[in-house]
Amino acid sequence: MSDDARQTHAAPAPSGENGAPGGHGPRGPGWVPTWPATVGLVVTLVASVGFAVSFIRDASTQWLGGFLAAALLGIGLALAYWGRDLAGDEVISGPYPVPHEDAEGRAALGDALDQSVQVITRRHFLTKMLVFAGGVFVLSQVVLLGALGPRPKNSLRTTSWRAGSRLVTFDGVPVTRDTLAAGTFLVAFPEGHLDSADSQITLLRIGADPHFKTLAGRESWSPEGYVAYSRVCTHAGCPVAQYEDQAKVLVCPCHQSTFDLMNGAQPVAGPAGRPLPQLPLAIDAQGNLTAQSDFTVPVGPGFWDEG
Amino acid sequence: MSEHRLKTSLGRAFGAAPTPARRAARWLDRNLGGSSILREELRHIFPDSWAFFLGEIALYCFIVLVATGIFLALFFHASQAVVIYHGSYHPLSGVPMSDAYSSVLDLSWNVRAGLLIRQVHHWAALVFVAALIIHLMRMFFTGAYRRPRRINWLIGLSLLLLVGFNGLMGYSLPDDLLSGTGLRIAFSITESIPFIGPTMATVLFGGDFPTTGIIARIYPVHIFLLPAAIAGLLGAHLGLLWLQRHTEFPGPGRDDRTMVGSPMVPQYALRTTGYFLLLAGVITAFGAWLQINPVWLYGPFRATDATTSAQPDWYMGWLEGAVRMFPGWDIQIGGFLLPAIFWPAVVLPGLIFTPLFLWPWLDSLALRDNRFVNVLQYPSQRPGRMAVGAGFFTFLTVLLVGGGDDVFASAFGWSLPVLLRALQILVIVLPPLVAALTYAIARRRSERWLVS
Numbered sequence: 061m062s063d064d065a066r067q068t069h070a071a072p073a074p075s076g077e078n079g080a081p082g083g084h085g086p087r088g089p090g091w092v093p094t095w096p097a098t099v100g101l102v103v104t105l106v107a108s109v110g111f112a113v114s115f116i117r118d119a120s121t122q123w124l125g126g127f128l129a130a131a132l133l134g135i136g137l138a139l140a141y142w143g144r145d146l147a148g149d150e151v152i153s154g155p156y157p158v159p160h161e162d163a164e165g166r167a168a169l170g171d172a173l174d175q176s177v178q179v180i181t182r183r184h185f186l187t188k189m190l191v192f193a194g195g196v197f198v199l200s201q202v203v204l205l206g207a208l209g210p211r212p213k214n215s216l217r218t219t220s221w222r223a224g225s226r227l228v229t230f231d232g233v234p235v236t237r238d239t240l241a242a243g244t245f246l247v248a249f250p251e252g253h254l255d256s257a258d259s260q261i262t263l264l265r266i267g268a269d270p271h272f273k274t275l276a277g278r279e280s281w282s283p284e285g286y287v288a289y290s291r292v293c294t295h296a297g298c299p300v301a302q303y304e305d306q307a308k309v310l311v312c313p314c315h316q317s318t319f320d321l322m323n324g325a326q327p328v329a330g331p332a333g334r335p336l337p338q339l340p341l342a343i344d345a346q347g348n349l350t351a352q353s354d355f356t357v358p359v360g361p362g363f364w365d366e367g
Numbered sequence: 368m369s370e371h372r373l374k375t376s377l378g379r380a381f382g383a384a385p386t387p388a389r390r391a392a393r394w395l396d397r398n399l400g401g402s403s404i405l406r407e408e409l410r411h412i413f414p415d416s417w418a419f420f421l422g423e424i425a426l427y428c429f430i431v432l433v434a435t436g437i438f439l440a441l442f443f444h445a446s447q448a449v450v451i452y453h454g455s456y457h458p459l460s461g462v463p464m465s466d467a468y469s470s471v472l473d474l475s476w477n478v479r480a481g482l483l484i485r486q487v488h489h490w491a492a493l494v495f496v497a498a499l500i501i502h503l504m505r506m507f508f509t510g511a512y513r514r515p516r517r518i519n520w521l522i523g524l525s526l527l528l529l530v531g532f533n534g535l536m537g538y539s540l541p542d543d544l545l546s547g548t549g550l551r552i553a554f555s556i557t558e559s560i561p562f563i564g565p566t567m568a569t570v571l572f573g574g575d576f577p578t579t580g581i582i583a584r585i586y587p588v589h590i591f592l593l594p595a596a597i598a599g600l601l602g603a604h605l606g607l608l609w610l611q612r613h614t615e616f617p618g619p620g621r622d623d624r625t626m627v628g629s630p631m632v633p634q635y636a637l638r639t640t641g642y643f644l645l646l647a648g649v650i651t652a653f654g655a656w657l658q659i660n661p662v663w664l665y666g667p668f669r670a671t672d673a674t675t676s677a678q679p680d681w682y683m684g685w686l687e688g689a690v691r692m693f694p695g696w697d698i699q700i701g702g703f704l705l706p707a708i709f710w711p712a713v714v715l716p717g718l719i720f721t722p723l724f725l726w727p728w729l730d731s732l733a734l735r736d737n738r739f740v741n742v743l744q745y746p747s748q749r750p751g752r753m754a755v756g757a758g759f760f761t762f763l764t765v766l767l768v769g770g771g772d773d774v775f776a777s778a779f780g781w782s783l784p785v786l787l788r789a790l791q792i793l794v795i796v797l798p799p800l801v802a803a804l805t806y807a808i809a810r811r812r813s814e815r816w817l818v819s
Contacts, residue, residue, distance in 0.1 A: 156612055
């Protein structure tokens with residue numbers, strides 16, 4: 061397989077009587093051993109049987125796949141070797157197809173096309189009607205998209221929280237004023253909506269932590285040191301599930317947006333641009349935690365007409 | 368001996384002995400005609416270089432994907448109806464989940480060879496995209512995109528987009544926690560598009576996320592619509608390749624009008640069939656021994672569950688990185704909001720792919736060179752192009768690292784915000800630096816090249 065051999069056009073493989081590849085004849089120059097291909101094919105034989113047997117005996121993925129891989133590799137190796145070394149190194153050359161860059165050919169093609177187009181466009185009015193009717197037909201098919209789904213209406217702006225909704229845990233157990241000790245948290249839902257993705261909240265009991273900043277207008281939202289934020293990330297909508305006790309931040313596991321719980325859940329690191337909305341809380345006469353209303357701004361990732 | 372000679376000459380005169388090949392040729396000619404064209408095409412020339420195997424890897428991955436995909440389709444249920452799991456994977460016994468997820472668990476644990484085929488399918492997809500990207504880079508750095516192969520460059524890039532997107536559809540199907548998280552993010556990205564975003568999101572998903580019909584909707588897209596488009600484009604790609612023939616590297620006897628190589632039959636056909644089987648073997652070995660996407664560990668998708676360190680498949684990593692690294696610049700315009708995620712997830716892919724699509728034309732405009740070529744260039748022959756390519760590749764690599772910033776931070780004990788800031792600086796500073804350095808090195812090499 062030297063370079064010299066490749067430049068000779070149609071250099072026949074060392075074959076036939078003097079040094080037949082794979083034959084038992086004299087080993088002339090360029091003689092190529094056949095055993096690698098033989099070994100490959102034997103591997104395929106054995107591995108194919110192994111594959112079938114391991115399938116029947118319900119063997120593990122490793123055995124099954126190992127045999128299948130070996131069977132493929134064996135025959136693949138044999139064929140690649142055959143094509144590269146045993147079949148001989150025939151090198152041929154030929155012309156590339158050339159584009160019709162001659163003016164004559166181009167003119168002929170142009171004429172032919174021109175004539176075809178003229179046959180159609182001669183009828184001016186009909187041509188215009190064809191374009192018009194065809195265009196309207198294509199546009200009319202766009203309405204089919206409407207079958208796919210509804211327009212958003214209010215679903216992106218509202219959640220299942222209503223004035224007086226009781227807070228419940230994952231298991232539906234109501235949250236009372238004694239459920240959390242200061243410095244602890246849990247995940248809560250509006251009663252009756254345990255599966256509501258956009259209503260999930262992180263409920264924290266800040267207690268009397270002096271670092272906690274109550275934002276203007278939210279003085280009545282955190283009774284007895286309870287404060288609740290939407291658990292849907294304002295970046296890409298994942299549940300903001302990681303609570304870091306030391307830093308008092310919530311971190312989103314998807315893109316690591318980090319929200320400061322001591323300061324209105326403002327984003328302090330990562331890609332989120334807006335704080336987690338806060339849910340106004342109240343405590344009812346039975347000592348249950350409830351919502352004063354729905355969130356005052358849309359929860360979750362931003363959208364165009366949210367602003 | 369003389370008798371033998373007589374026989375052969377007689378054989379030539381009266382139509383050769385009817386070997387199976389001759390019989391086949393006669394049958395083909397009788398029923399289809401054009402045996403002379405066929406004879407010529409058997410000698411179709413294939414230039415010999417490892418570089419031309421890269422595209423073949425991609426093609427063969429597609430074949431493996433179709434074969435394994437058909438097997439998987441026989442067992443997958445594209446339904447989000449809730450079932451209670453009672454299958455062989457005991458840790459999830461009694462857990463409510465979608466029929467789709469349950470069928471993937473059955474496929475992995477109960478169907479014989481099911482897990483193997485599933486893992487081979489996933490690995491083939493990962494290798495497919497990698498092969499497409501390396502193939503694309505080879506085209507770029509050797510100037511194979513020049514006239515007359517611009518259209519095939521466009522087809523190749525479109526294939527990359529479709530294959531990447533279909534990969535995303537594929538790993539969204541099992542309806543495990545990771546796939547649901549990916550869909551959640553896809554919904555948020557769609558929502559962020561100005562004017563049409565919110566409507567587009569609810570129309571495509573069939574309502575506000577999470578919807579109960581999305582798996583059934585993705586399924587025909589993944590197994591029919593996109594594969595048909597990919598197969599069609601592959602056919603066009605190969606058809607053009609066949610008509611225009613391969614490019615070739617410079618060498619004795621080779622120029623823009625003459626090509627040198629092996630004939631298709633038998634040398635090339637044997638070799639490439641061998642390579643196909645070798646590739647299938649390697650991917651099968653991956654599927655046998657390297658676990659991929661163990662969905663049973665993630666659990667079913669529930670909108671209120673979160674995973675730790677959720678990562679997409681590798682070819683979406685640059686996009687993931689961009690989404691993580693872009694600062695939270697939400698913009699309020701009048702009564703409207705332009706969410707920050709719009710820039711890295713919608714605008715950036717456009718900014719990356721538009722110049723790629725236009726590249727063959729930009730290149731010939733910049734060089735005022737519109738010749739019809741068949742001989743490739745060596746990368747360092749064009750220092751400017753090499754610099755652009757290296758800078759571009761660096762940019763994407765930094766983004767890819769950004770896609771795993773939390774993994775790197777915890778593996779090396781770095782502070783995540785510090786790493787994030789460092790990556791934000793690197794993604795801007797590093798590409799021009801690498802480009803300049805590449806230009807200097809390539810320039811020196813090309814000068815030496817011209818001298819010798």
